[in-house]
Amino acid sequence: MIKSILLNKKLLVFAGSFGAILIILKTMEFFFFHYKFSLETYLGIIAFIFLVVGIYFGSKLGNKKTPEIKIQELNSTILNSSIETDLSTRELEVLLNVANGLSNKEIAEKLFVSLNTIKTHTANIYSKLGVKSRTQAISKAKTLNLIS
Amino acid sequence: MIKSILLNKKLLVFAGSFGAILIILKTMEFFFFHYKFSLETYLGIIAFIFLVVGIYFGSKLGNKKTPEIKIQELNSTILNSSIETDLSTRELEVLLNVANGLSNKEIAEKLFVSLNTIKTHTANIYSKLGVKSRTQAISKAKTLNLIS
DNA sequence: CGTAAAATCATACTTTAGGGTGATGCTTTC
DNA sequence: GAAAGCATCACCCTAAAGTATGATTTTACG
Numbered sequence: 001m002i003k004s005i006l007l008n009k010k011l012l013v014f015a016g017s018f019g020a021i022l023i024i025l026k027t028m029e030f031f032f033f034h035y036k037f038s039l040e041t042y043l044g045i046i047a048f049i050f051l052v053v054g055i056y057f058g059s060k061l062g063n064k065k066t067p068e069i070k071i072q073e074l075n076s077t078i079l080n081s082s083i084e085t086d087l088s089t090r091e092l093e094v095l096l097n098v099a100n101g102l103s104n105k106e107i108a109e110k111l112f113v114s115l116n117t118i119k120t121h122t123a124n125i126y127s128k129l130g131v132k133s134r135t136q137a138i139s140k141a142k143t144l145n146l147i148s
Numbered sequence: 149m150i151k152s153i154l155l156n157k158k159l160l161v162f163a164g165s166f167g168a169i170l171i172i173l174k175t176m177e178f179f180f181f182h183y184k185f186s187l188e189t190y191l192g193i194i195a196f197i198f199l200v201v202g203i204y205f206g207s208k209l210g211n212k213k214t215p216e217i218k219i220q221e222l223n224s225t226i227l228n229s230s231i232e233t234d235l236s237t238r239e240l241e242v243l244l245n246v247a248n249g250l251s252n253k254e255i256a257e258k259l260f261v262s263l264n265t266i267k268t269h270t271a272n273i274y275s276k277l278g279v280k281s282r283t284q285a286i287s288k289a290k291t292l293n294l295i296s
Numbered sequence: 297c298g299t300a301a302a303a304t305c306a307t308a309c310t311t312t313a314g315g316g317t318g319a320t321g322c323t324t325t326c
Numbered sequence: 327g328a329a330a331g332c333a334t335c336a337c338c339c340t341a342a343a344g345t346a347t348g349a350t351t352t353t354a355c356g
Contacts, residue, residue, distance in 0.1 A: 312343065318337090323330100
C-alpha cells in the first residue's frame, strides 16, 4: 500500500520534471530561433540536461532496487509492531559474536571490556529485537537480515 | 587501488559511449539536413537517447553503492576433520528447535519428553558437532548446511 | 535371538545466561 | 546547557544451560 503510493509519487515527480524540461526546451527553442545558436551547442545542452536527469533518476531507481526477500516463517512469531530494530554499532558487533557462538566471557575478552558490559549489551539487544535469549536473537537477526 | 582502476575503467566505458553517441548525433544531423525532420522530432530523439543513457549509467552507479559490510571474522575455527556429523533424527529435530530459539524446556514440552532427555540430546549433539554450546552448535550447523 | 544404537529419564553439580537496578563519562542534538 | 543516546561497569539474584554418570526401554539389524 505505502509502497505503491511512494512509487506513484516518484512517477509524479518524474512526470513533473519531464514536463518542466519540455517547457525549458520550448523556451530554448524560442531563443534558438531568435539568437541563432549553433545546432551543436543546442544539441549539446539538450543532451547534457537529459543525461543529468537520466543519471539522477537512474540512480534513484538503482538505489530503490532492494530485493526485500523474506520467506522466513518463524514458529509462532509474535507481532511486535513497536520494536526498535536499530542496533548501535557496538550492539551489532556483540550480536555478530553471539551468532558466531562466542560466550559472553569470550566476547568480553575479545572486545577488551568487562563481562557486565557484554551482559548489558546483550540485554539491550534482546530488548530491541523483542526476544528473550541469545538463540532467539540469532534467529531474529537472521530474519531481519542483520546477519547471514 | 583496485577501486580506482575499476573507476577508471568505468569512466573509459562512459567516455566511449559518449563518443559513440556523438557520432550517432553527427549521423543524425546529416539525415536531419537531408530529410528535413522536424526540429521537435529531432530534439525528442536526442533527449530520449540521452535520457536512456543517463538512466543506464545512473542505475549502474546507484547499484554499485553497496556498502559491503562484513565483520564476520570467525574466532580461530578449529579444523576438526574427524568429527562425526551424523545426527540421529531425534537429535536433528532437537537441533532445529534449538536453532529456532527454543529453550530446552520448551523443546521438551513440544516433543512430549522430559527436560533431562533434551539435555542428553543436546549434549550428544554438541559432542557430535564438536562444540560446547548451543550457539556454537547453531553456527556449526549452518556451516555444515544442516540448517538454513 | 541377541546386540547395538537410539531414545528415554534421573540425580547431582558447576557454569553461564539473563533480569533488575543503578551509576559514570562522553558525544550529539535541540 | 539540558536531554538523549551510547558505552562502560558493578552488584545481586534467579533461571537456564551444560557436565558427568548411570540406568531403562525401544527399535533396528545381522
